[in-house]
Amino acid sequence: MYSYTEENYLKTIYKLSEQGNQSINTNSIAEVLQTKAASVTDMIKKLADKKLLNYEKYKGVALTEKGRKVAVDTVRKHRLWECFLYDKLKFGWDEVHEIAEQLEHINSELLTDKLEEFLDFPTHDPHGDPIPTKNGVIKKSNFILLCDAKPNQILVMSGVADHTAVFLQHLNKISVVLGTEIQITEKNDYDGSIAVKLSGIKSMYFSKDVAKNILVKVK
């Protein structure tokens, strides 16, 4: 139906608009897709012709409902494949994204549905991100940043704000995975670092850089 490239543009625009931005500008799309602004202008004209987004010269773009559906479906496939790679093939959570970038473009509705069933209808991917339903509904997670959480509560590690492999590998190293219980024992205003207790036993310090990229919910 849509090309690999078209799906990637739509997905990028969708993600940028989820990050608050109302209208998405050319340069930010170019940056995410590692391409040039001129190429973005070319493509958004084509996507606008296909009614996948609304575009006014010099005013940025916004997805139409049709475009949003394609984008969300691509995200759905991406996250389902990440679950498959993580749960079934035993890839690490730092390895799944790159392969899912390829798999998300496989075009077969029946395959997506059967995959979902095979995985037992997962609600979140290995990074804690919600999996959109077949109808394009995506549940907004109410996770908070660990750096914004109150001390002493028992928090459950539920997602990441930084999806890079290096960050995920760092979390492996410090034994923080989805489901790990975290209790903030002390907050340092000076550098934003925090002292935590993991699983009620292991005491550690997290730098601000780490604390601001971990998503938690109160148990």
Added chain:
Amino acid sequence: MYSYTEENYLKTIYKLSEQGNQSINTNSIAEVLQTKAASVTDMIKKLADKKLLNYEKYKGVALTEKGRKVAVDTVRKHRLWECFLYDKLKFGWDEVHEIAEQLEHINSELLTDKLEEFLDFPTHDPHGDPIPTKNGVIKKSNFILLCDAKPNQILVMSGVADHTAVFLQHLNKISVVLGTEIQITEKNDYDGSIAVKLSGIKSMYFSKDVAKNILVKVK
């Protein structure tokens, strides 16, 4: 490494050369790939530049060892994915090929290896075709055509010569699947049809068209 299109050309040339043809001509490639001879000439020049095949004007092409390796690896991925779709996702054997045509181009050696392990190192795909090893070794099956088999022996259905969905669906209809035991009770020279007994009980007639597309081995 190689594009979707390049892999498809190499796979097609490989399969044509497996079918006996020593040197592969332009028209036969065009026919399989549903394209024009002129497009084939374009592409084989590029593949020859990349040392994936040897090409002499008007003389046809033959894969180099490098080209054969790419082709066999694509076949390996295709058949492993067919196993996944059939064994794990419960697709019918008539449905798996089309989706595997997409999945075979996913580029990750680690993925292929982990998939193979997850499937418990299958030796044959859902159509009875052998799965090449990681090093490119492909075991030649010594199956014979049902129409060439001797009467009264107990034969085991082991593969198909016709891979089309309609033929596979017809086999479903007449309850012939991989592993079904077939005994020829009578051969009719006039029209090539045969009388058979399935699983030692069910008597049926197979037309020549059916009998010549079923591969069996003697039990």
Added chain:
DNA sequence: ACATTTTTTTAGGCAAGCCTAAAAAAATTT
């Protein structure tokens, strides 16, 4: 308000992969 900087678009061009029509070579028929 005007000048400068940044962002975006336009213009023109390139590679991959495809096409049709025409030319050239090879194979077949007479």
Added chain:
DNA sequence: AAATTTTTTTAGGCTTGCCTAAAAAAATGT
């Protein structure tokens, strides 16, 4: 051996998606 048919290649052109350089518009600074 010559004529005809078939196969293959060449020539030229199209679309997609990308690029650089230049022009135009918008945003920012003074």
